[in-house]
Amino acid sequence: MSQIQFLTLEQEFLIDTYKKKWKKICLSTQPIEKIRAKAAVKGAYAVMGQQEPEVIFCTSPKSALEKIQAFTSNEETSQKNVGFSQEDIRKNFLWFFLKTACHIIQLNRKQKQSGTGPILELLTEVSKKPTNQLKNHIKNKLPKDLTTQDIVEQAFLGSSPLFDALGKQMALGGDPSLSKNLQGLQPENWQQSFSVTAAAVETQLAWLPGKKFLFRSWLVKMLQGTLIAKISGIEHPQLQEAFLCSLSSEEQKIVLENPLTITSDLGFNCSWLDFAISVLNYPHLSKKWAALQVLANHCGWIFAMDNVCIVCDRPTKILLDEANQLHGEGEPALQFADGFTIYAHHGTPLPKHYGNIHPNQWQAQWILDEKNTNLKKVLMQTIGAVRLCQELSLFEVDTQNNYTLFKIENSGPKETYILRKTRLGSDKIHAVFIPWHIKSLQSAMQYVSNHYSQEDFPITNN
Structure with a gap:
């Protein structure tokens, strides 16, 4: 069975235009304009019906963490870690279990109540209608009489762009054999695999009632995700992961309690939403979509707590490899105006003592x-x-x-x-x-x- 096409040739052709548009926005190293950035944050909170926050500006996420530490130290006494032996934990296991569970619940509550909550909710609400519309579009396009083999086949064919991108990352990361295996998974070589996989699924799940309905629902969900990934791109620099790796355990705890929003991550989501709204004419919440675009266009990294929103300036330097992963050779892959730097090698964060030396040395x-x-x-x-x-x-x-x-x-x-x-x-x-x-x-x-x-x-x- 040939791959089912969910987009027209004209729509397929436009994907690259929207990916390039938002990649340029996401990877901008131009300093933010504070007046516009402040208005963008307040506009996002207002459209979500939230109280207008106080907006503070910092030159880097590292300096933002210092401000957050100052706020928290003024509001509450820091809890010092007390060392417990394995014997203590064994004797008081129930107490430790309940304490850990309470800590996780408190952390989840604090994350939901954090200042960045309205921003993440804004993205969720803007995404809801276009995402559901795409799901319905895929359902209507799928033939009613798909066999198990057809479902397996369409799943593999729909995932082929992901295999290509993953193969490219593996090659740059130094794993050529696995890269060749992934990139060698061409659709014309899969026919036998489809039959074998489908037969195995049929045999192992013969007892399952309504399995065709479940398989079909799974295929719709899978195709929905891969089509969104194809439009927004999957080769995104993992900025937040690299930032977290550069922090101490105490600083990582602060970030977990006060979730960080990197507007470049919002931008990659905007790539898909822009395409869905502008090209596919999907229904959307126009005021909230406008607020999300302004936020992604005019802000850098955002921390927020209670009624305070800390907006960091954009990096002054971003270096990427061919797979769009952070990569610097003998120099920082990410650098901010105040000198805060992050080193990385093909997406893997590095400590400075490796990062500032060229890999050849x-x-x-x-x-x-x-x-x-x-x-x-x-x-x-x-x-x-x-x-x-x-x-x-x-x-x-x-x-x-x-x-x-x-x-x-x-x-x-x-x-x-x-x-x-x-x-x-x-x-x-x-x-x-x-x-x-x-x-x-x-x-x-x-x-x-x-x-x-x-x-x-x-x-x-x-």
């Missing part, structure tokens, strides 16, 4: 000293298997002819393996990472043969 020894598993992985993939073979003393698992399987000790919770090939009479070597569960030389060679080209890693029969 990263040292193999750092892998053995690093405690963080994610950072170990970034270091290994970036430094590369060839350099690790040359610069580290690796444990030799097995060798045959000019192939050797190595293991890196102290490389994380799962062992890291490298297959190396040396060329007789030459200093040139080939080396690639092997999945941790492949522990024999022959299995490693078979894996490389299946996942790498002869140019990347030549495997001979002798």
